Amino acid sequence: EDQVTQSPEALRLQEGESSSLNCSYTVSGLRGLFWYRQDPGKGPEFLFTLYSAGEEKEKERLKATLTKKESFLHITAPKPEDSATYLCAVPFLQGAQKLVFGQGTRLTINP
Amino acid sequence: SAVISQKPSRDICQRGTSLTIQCQVDSQVTMMFWYRQQPGQSLTLIATANQGSEATYESGFVIDKFPISRPNLTFSTLTVSNMSPEDSSIYLCSVPALVYPYEQYFGPGTRLTVT
Numbered sequence: 263e264d265q266v267t268q269s270p271e272a273l274r275l276q277e278g279e280s281s282s283l284n285c286s287y288t289v290s291g292l293r294g295l296f297w298y299r300q301d302p303g304k305g306p307e308f309l310f311t312l313y314s315a316g317e318e319k320e321k322e323r324l325k326a327t328l329t330k331k332e333s334f335l336h337i338t339a340p341k342p343e344d345s346a347t348y349l350c351a352v353p354f355l356q357g358a359q360k361l362v363f364g365q366g367t368r369l370t371i372n373p
Numbered sequence: 374s375a376v377i378s379q380k381p382s383r384d385i386c387q388r389g390t391s392l393t394i395q396c397q398v399d400s401q402v403t404m405m406f407w408y409r410q411q412p413g414q415s416l417t418l419i420a421t422a423n424q425g426s427e428a429t430y431e432s433g434f435v436i437d438k439f440p441i442s443r444p445n446l447t448f449s450t451l452t453v454s455n456m457s458p459e460d461s462s463i464y465l466c467s468v469p470a471l472v473y474p475y476e477q478y479f480g481p482g483t484r485l486t487v488t
Contacts, residue, residue: 294474305465305479306416308374313474349415351477359404359475363416 265289266352268364275371278339283367285350286332295333296361297326298349306349340371375400375468377480385486386456393452394483396466401446406477407439410463419464422449456487 269284287295294313298306310319312328319326323344325336335348347366354360376399386392396405404423408416419439420430428441442450453460463482469475 294476296474296476298479303482303484305377305467305482308476308478311474311476351416353474359469359477360406360418360421361416361477362418365415 266350266362266364268348268350268367270367271365272368273370275337275340275369277341277371277373280336280338280340282337283335283348283369284332285335285364287350287352288331289352293353295328296351297333297335298351300347300349300366309348337369340369342371342373345369345371374470374478375402377466377468377478379464379466379480379483381483382481383484383486385488388457388487390456391452391454392456392485393450394464394466394485396449396451396480398447398468402468403446404469405443405449406467406469407441407449407451408465408467408479410465410482412461416465419451453485456485458487461485461487 265288267286294311296311297309299309300306310326315330317328323338327334347368349363349366351361351363378397380395407419409419410416418431419434420428422428422441422443424443424446438454440452463484465479465482467477467479469477
């Protein structure tokens with residue numbers, strides 16, 4: 263069964279304090295891994311797609327990387343507006359367009 | 374990416390009643406997905422709605438409780454029937470991108486509270 267596990271559940275940082283969020287997965291034949299940002303009371307906002315081990319994607323202060331068993335979302339010198347829940351997801355084995363989500367990491371950046 | 378709207382944005386309902394949530398997309402899409410996000414939890418797929426066919430439900434979700442309509446390629450509804458407080462959640466619709474690997478784009482969600 264495809265599983266996605268995110269850690270930590272919650273992370274509190276000071277503004278400017280860099281860190282990383284983890285997403286580990288057990289799937290048969292990875293067909294992409296997605297990162298989303300979700301603000302309270304809103305739908306998830308798509309951030310990145312990673313296709314294969316070794317791939318990296320960047321957007322502003324965020325950089326996503328992928329290995330054969332996990333993905334990291336690195337946040338460099340975060341600002342309070344980066345506070346959100348970050349979700350990763352992978353496609354189901356049975357249907358490539360259905361996604362299974364991790365539990366998310368709730369990130370808080372204190373000014 | 375598609376622009377997706379949902380109605381209502383939130384509602385408070387009494388137990389035993391039903392609520393229909395609408396999802397409108399600004400482009401034609403074959404598949405639409407409905408998710409539930411319980412308080413403090415991640416997203417769980419309820420069903421896949423294809424135009425012109427019956428919705429496909431995930432384990433733990435049944436058509437009698439969550440009937441879905443898909444009358445055309447830009448619109449879908451999800452009904453939450455005979456509600457109980459356990460149905461209090463955010464309900465989200467999404468559509469996949471047109472090309473592989475089909476990342477999904479989400480609507481703003483409907484926050485449902487059942488009293």
